[in-house]
Amino acid sequence: MSTFRKLSAAAIVLFLILAAVLDIFLLRSAGRDSGAYRVEAKRLTDRIEETGSTDISDFPHLTGVFTGGDLYRSDEHYLIIEARGETYRVEYTVGSRKGILIAANLIMSAIFLLLLGLLYFIRKHIVVPFGRLNKVPQELARGNLAVPIPEEKSRFFGKFTWGVNLLREKIEDDRQKELSMQRDKKLLLLSLSHDIKTPLSAIKLNAKALARGLYKDEEKRRSAAESINSRADEIEQFVSEITKAASEDFMNFEVTEGEVFLSSIISRLSARYAPQLAVSGTEFRVDSYDDCLLACDPDRLAECLQNLVENAIKYGDGREIGLSFDKMDGCQLITVSNTGCSLEEKELPQIFESFHRGTNADKVQGNGLGLFICKRLMSLMGGEVYAEIKEERFCITLVIRLA
Known part of the structure; x- marks a missing residue:
């Protein structure tokens, strides 16, 4: 979430910087004339040379033509031309680009609002729902199947949360099967350890009888009886170990203080x-x-x-x-x-x-x-x-x- 906020702030700042650069460029461009009035003044000079007419109706950038008097005094933009041996003051207007500047700013403002709307949409429908879900996999991995999974109707995460719920159910089902197998294993080991002890007792009794020399070849039979008795003791020890292992808890837990x-x-x-x-x-x-x-x-x-x-x-x-x-x-x-x-x-x-x-x-x-x-x-x-x-x-x- 914090990373998204930083990226959003960086995107907004970058956009504002670009908008400011564009405004500066347009303002500087507005201060420079296009030079169209000079072309029209040249055409007017040619007309005066040819016909002597000072009609400026065909020249939209020219506002007046004056001769005689003080040619160099005027509050308007002007330039001086010469034709047929006379000097003329030609006044003109400089085209304004304020309309272009306003239009550009309106467009940039609209784009800025769209950017804010897009960032808000991403935050509401993607970043925030994902933030609510980002701890779920960790809890499932830890075995905490009771972790709450928030319901999301968003088309971006609706299927994801549904899939996570299916995953949790599958994990729960697998856990039940594993626990059932562990329980059966435990019961089997306990049953076997109990059942094996009965024949072991009989083996030990027979071994003791052999050790007392109840057979003709006493030396061999005593040796065999001692061997049987020794093996019986080993089996009994194994049974004790099996019983002990079956009695111990089979689930391991990790705790972080x-x-x-x-x-x-x-x-x-x-x-x-x-x-x-x-x-x-x-x-x-x-x-x-x-x-x-x-x-x-x-x-x-x-x-x-x-x-x-x-x-x-x-x-x-x-x-x-x-x-x-x-x-x-x-x-x-x-x-x-x-x-x-x-x-x-x-x-x-x-x-x-x-x-x-x-x-x-x-x-x-x-x-x-x-x-x-x-x-x-x-x-x-x-x-x-x-x-x-x-x-x-x-x-x-x-x-x-x-x-």
Whole structure:
């Protein structure tokens, strides 16, 4: 936007300079006569020589012919000619170019207005809409699929925003497929690790029996039993490693530490959801708060709050979603709550686990990762998140360090 303003200012200044140069040129040209009166004076001299007539009706630039008296006194432009032995004063008019100058300035003014109109049109229909969209690809690349994409009816960006929305839906669909594959993989690994432990126990028992010399060739059988037992221990170790790997979180997150004012985060959240909730008839209540500087990744904190509000929209009854604030032990607390909580108290410890979905999520699409992602992000930012149920309201609180 700033680059466009600079280019626009440069174009306007350049145009004004060119217009001033043209005016100067026209003014200087207006001060020089064309010399047409001299040609007519020569033709008049020839006529007087031939016929003696001083009629000037055929010479538009000549205004009078005088002889005798004081030839050199006149308030008009004149020149002296000689014909048939007499001296004449021939008066003439110098053509004015003020009309040309005025016309040129009017044309330049019209072009200037067209230039301003063109720059305004480009700014309104191209630069400003593009400015509203330039952060969308970055947010999509970061995995924030809840980033708002402003609707654009402009013929320049209407298809573009439609295409970006299709891209976001495709990314969301691919993410769902990937998460489904990851979940299946995780469940498979856990199942295999559990199933392998049973035959491993039998192998170890047989190996111990062999090691006790229950066979005739005791030396060989003991050696074989020890080998089986050793291999079984190795397999058991591998199984433990598989179990450990399957139990670890498979999603990686990047957090960039920074600082942001609380008011900035709340303004972004309100701008995103207030119009949407107003249309659906849901009251979006934001309690009063004291502005402060938070130590966090601003984009990741905004993503956490977006996830919480999205959950409130999905699982609430649509009557009210609220934001409340508090301070405690050098931390800022932001609580997102919604009416119509149908989750049971006993489920609260599990809601932050990956792929966990509560009993109230039967008819709501999701993958059980929203709160899991919030917890991971808050942990990486040195904060915390916890949930509670108060008077049939589901409340989730983010704890953010003060800068």
